[in-house]
Amino acid sequence: MREDEYWQAVxxxxxxxxxxxxYAVRSTGIYCLPPCPSRQPRRENALFFPNLTKQxxxxxxxxSAVIPIGFYPTNPTSI
Known part of the structure; x- marks a missing residue:
């Protein structure tokens, strides 16, 4: 997916x-999944990670409302 496709999914x-x-939000320091019910971040604050790991x-x-502590996606894609 391209970055604009990631953003559209959010x-x-x-x-x-x-x-x-x-996607992670610079201003809040959290990351979330695309269907997250939280308030939509400003585009300039959004970062996208196809495979965010502990490393x-x-x-x-x-x-906390969407992702259990310790969840990291394992389906790598390229940006």
Missing amino acids: VDRDSQSDRTFV NNPGFLPA
Whole structure:
């Protein structure tokens, strides 16, 4: 997926994209899945990770309302 496709999945809260990537929000320091019911972030604050792992996580925490602590997607795709 391209970055604009990731963003559109977030805007649409696309359930088909669930667990295929996560998005992180710079201003809040959290990461979430595309269908997350949280408030939509500003586009300039959104970062996309096709495979966020404990090893490459730049310090974001999971959103407690959607992602159980310790969940990391395992379906790698390319940006």
